[in-house]
Amino acid sequence: MAVNYTLSSDRELYHYLSMPEHRERAFEEIYRRYGQRIYAYCRKILFNTQDAEDAFQSTFLKFLSSISPDREMTNLPAYLLTIARTTCMDMFAQRHEHAELVEDFHGRPDQTVEANEINELIEMALHLLPAQWREAVIMQLYANMSYEEIASAFGVPVTTVRNWLCRGRQRLREILQPYFEERHVEHPE
Amino acid sequence: MEQLSHRDMIDLFLDGQLPAETRSVFFAALAASEELQAELHRAVVLHAAAHRHAQTLQPPPALTASILAAAATPQVPASRTRSGWLHAKALRTIALTAAATVIGFFIGRLSGPLPSTTKLAMQSEHAATGNAVAVRHTTTQAIPTSQNTQTAHTTTAQPKSTSPIALGTPSVDEDIAPTPNDALTAVAVMPLPKPAVPVDFSPASPQPMPVPLGHTLEQHSAPPPLPPAVEEPEEEFILSIRQTTPLVLRQQRLLSPLSSSPLNNTLIAAEYRERTVSILAQCGYEQFPIYEVTTTADGTPQYTLRQLLWWVGGGMRVYAPRAEEGLFRTLRPMAGIVLGTSQYGVLGRGEVGLSWEVLPHLSVQCLLEGMVHSHGIGTNWEHAEKLSASIGLAFRF
Numbered sequence: 001m002a003v004n005y006t007l008s009s010d011r012e013l014y015h016y017l018s019m020p021e022h023r024e025r026a027f028e029e030i031y032r033r034y035g036q037r038i039y040a041y042c043r044k045i046l047f048n049t050q051d052a053e054d055a056f057q058s059t060f061l062k063f064l065s066s067i068s069p070d071r072e073m074t075n076l077p078a079y080l081l082t083i084a085r086t087t088c089m090d091m092f093a094q095r096h097e098h099a100e101l102v103e104d105f106h107g108r109p110d111q112t113v114e115a116n117e118i119n120e121l122i123e124m125a126l127h128l129l130p131a132q133w134r135e136a137v138i139m140q141l142y143a144n145m146s147y148e149e150i151a152s153a154f155g156v157p158v159t160t161v162r163n164w165l166c167r168g169r170q171r172l173r174e175i176l177q178p179y180f181e182e183r184h185v186e187h188p189e
Numbered sequence: 190m191e192q193l194s195h196r197d198m199i200d201l202f203l204d205g206q207l208p209a210e211t212r213s214v215f216f217a218a219l220a221a222s223e224e225l226q227a228e229l230h231r232a233v234v235l236h237a238a239a240h241r242h243a244q245t246l247q248p249p250p251a252l253t254a255s256i257l258a259a260a261a262t263p264q265v266p267a268s269r270t271r272s273g274w275l276h277a278k279a280l281r282t283i284a285l286t287a288a289a290t291v292i293g294f295f296i297g298r299l300s301g302p303l304p305s306t307t308k309l310a311m312q313s314e315h316a317a318t319g320n321a322v323a324v325r326h327t328t329t330q331a332i333p334t335s336q337n338t339q340t341a342h343t344t345t346a347q348p349k350s351t352s353p354i355a356l357g358t359p360s361v362d363e364d365i366a367p368t369p370n371d372a373l374t375a376v377a378v379m380p381l382p383k384p385a386v387p388v389d390f391s392p393a394s395p396q397p398m399p400v401p402l403g404h405t406l407e408q409h410s411a412p413p414p415l416p417p418a419v420e421e422p423e424e425e426f427i428l429s430i431r432q433t434t435p436l437v438l439r440q441q442r443l444l445s446p447l448s449s450s451p452l453n454n455t456l457i458a459a460e461y462r463e464r465t466v467s468i469l470a471q472c473g474y475e476q477f478p479i480y481e482v483t484t485t486a487d488g489t490p491q492y493t494l495r496q497l498l499w500w501v502g503g504g505m506r507v508y509a510p511r512a513e514e515g516l517f518r519t520l521r522p523m524a525g526i527v528l529g530t531s532q533y534g535v536l537g538r539g540e541v542g543l544s545w546e547v548l549p550h551l552s553v554q555c556l557l558e559g560m561v562h563s564h565g566i567g568t569n570w571e572h573a574e575k576l577s578a579s580i581g582l583a584f585r586f
Contacts, residue, residue, distance in 0.1 A: 027260035035253065040246040053252055060256045119242045122235065140204075141239035142246070147206065162206065166197045173231050180231050 005029040010076035018069035031060065034077050038084050041143040044126070045088045045135065055091050059084040078152035081145060085135070085153055118179070125175040133168030140165055195222070199229050203236060427460040427467070429554055431581025438478050439574040456579060465508045471527050471538075472501040477562060478573050498562070500536055502529020508544065519546045523556075534564025544583065552583040 005013065005025050010033075016026035038059055042052040062083050073079065126134050132154075139145040139153065147165070151158045173180075193201070198215040201207040207215060219225050248256075433454040454476055460469035477498040506525030512518050520543055527538040542556030560575045 024257075024261050028257055031253070031257065031260075035248055035256075036246070037243075039248040040243045043246050053249070056248060057252060057256055061259055064259060118234075118238045122239060122242075141236065142243040144240075144243065147204070162201070165204070166200045169200050169232065169235070170196055173228065173235060176231070176235070180234070 011073050014067075014071075014073035014076060015069075017064075017067045027064065030076065030080075034080050035060075037077070037143040037145070038080055041081065041084055041138060042088055044123070044138045044142045045085075046091060047123070047127075051091050055084065055087045058087045062087065075149060075152050077145065078149040081139065081143065081149060081153040121176055121179055122172070125172050128175055129168050129171055133164050133171065136161055136164040137168040137172065195219075195225055196228060199225070199232050202229075203232055423464065425462045426586045427458075427462055427469075427552075427583050428586075429456075429458045429460065429552075429581055429583035431456045431458070431554060431556065431579040433473075433475060433558065433577040433579040435476055435575055435577045437574075437576040438476075454577070454579075456581070460506065460583075462506075462508070465510055467506045467508070467525075468503070469506055469525070469527070470501070470503050471529070472499075474499055475560075475575075475577075477531075477560075477575055498531045498533070500529045500531035502527045502536065502538065504528060504538070506540075520544075521546065523554075531562065531564075534562055536560060536562040542579075546585075550585050552585060553580070554583050555580050 003016070003022060003025075005016070005022075006029060008016070008026075008029070010030075013026045013030050016022035017030075039052070039056050042055045042059070043049065046052045046055060059080065063080060066083075126137065129137065136150055136154070139150045140147075145153070147158050147161050150165075151161045154161065193211060195215070195218045198207055198211065198218075202212075202215060219229065433456060435454065454474075456471060456473040456475070458469050458471040460467045475498050476496055478496065504525055504527035506523055509517065509522040511521060522542075523544050524541045525539070527540070529536050529538065538558060538560045540556045540558040542554060542558075545553045545555070547553055556579045558577050558579060560577070562573050562575075
């Protein structure tokens, strides 16, 4: 019977991973759903493209090697995010954080100067946040994770995550206040 | 539930997490405060910028391809990924190597001890009469009798000639008979070994050999032929071809094993050996996890997995000296190093193993090989390591 992977739930897809005939297609669908979010998280956490790509690849390969038919997968994005977070933490500990922070501040040529400017400022501001706030904000803003998924990845209650996110984003806005005033971004179109 | 500030409400509102009972409070505060409106606008700008930027962060196609290719390979349990030695392919290779070693051991034992330094080569064959045995005896020692030049036994200090001796019809090859001085010199150097076949050296009494009880004349007069002694040649040219099997592949970007094919793991070596040391030139077409790095227009490195590698190199090998008898008479441990270059970078290779000299001009080689490959990307270096086992044939000239 043909399986429509696009319509399958995360739990079903994970179940298919243990079946050789479905494994490749199921993994492709999981990658399609969460690959970009995990990649964005790695990029923002590690501040360095090469390290981020290493961490991103390691995340999915670790995920592949950890597949077990006995495991009941209840929250696949949180599971992937937990692997990515562990991988990034390991990599972060091995690298010189400051030296690589500068490397990623060159922006993208396909974006406007203004967009590059605010992205760089946000990145710098993120770096000034406490580690847990920063991570939670990155997970939410860039990896598009829900409160529950972030809480699951951290292993903390949802209320704690909500608190971190509120504090983190408020601090972010405070740091970027001069930029907003200079650009008069008080009432966007 | 804890009391929410208006600023908290902004974030919760944007996330869709603001409780329904609090929304009216929030909207009322928003309508009354320009500062709160400005804060909301800043939050929206920040959100929008972050989301727009997140959409541009896409994994490179090459990276996606290599990750999806990993899913296409057969699933390897985590424990096996960590320990390549438990890989079934590795077990097969080790079993083959062990089998070859055991066979070599028994072949060596069956060959029996034969002192190669005496350069003794004896051949026996049936004479037409049935009771005459032709013996070719070439040795470096002399018969310590005063009748050296008068006996039917041909003795020479140089292994340059052989002489047939027919029991009962002795003949003397005068051309190669040693001078007394030669004989004396040889006697001083080497003791006389016990002849393998009882030979009557007396020229005057051609007595037939006594036949032990229970033996027929034919059985006794036709002893089994002895294998020729294996000599250590001074120099040899060796051409070998080997098939390798990857046991462990390591690359910092690659955690799962590559799919393997017997056709793309071949090594060819040409070797010049002088006694126990040789120099060699080697080339290989092997499976190896190499990431070729190119840079896009925006400076982002792109990694492309290359699974096959051509390489050439040179190096040296050391062989254990040939043993006179026992297992290591035909089975010789060997070790070597090779430095080379591939189409991507440089490599070093170390090998250790056994050469089983199964025939005078043919050997079977079983080696365990470690290989490290590096290639530069700007100031960074990509490394990959491989441990493999190989088995092949070597032709010695």
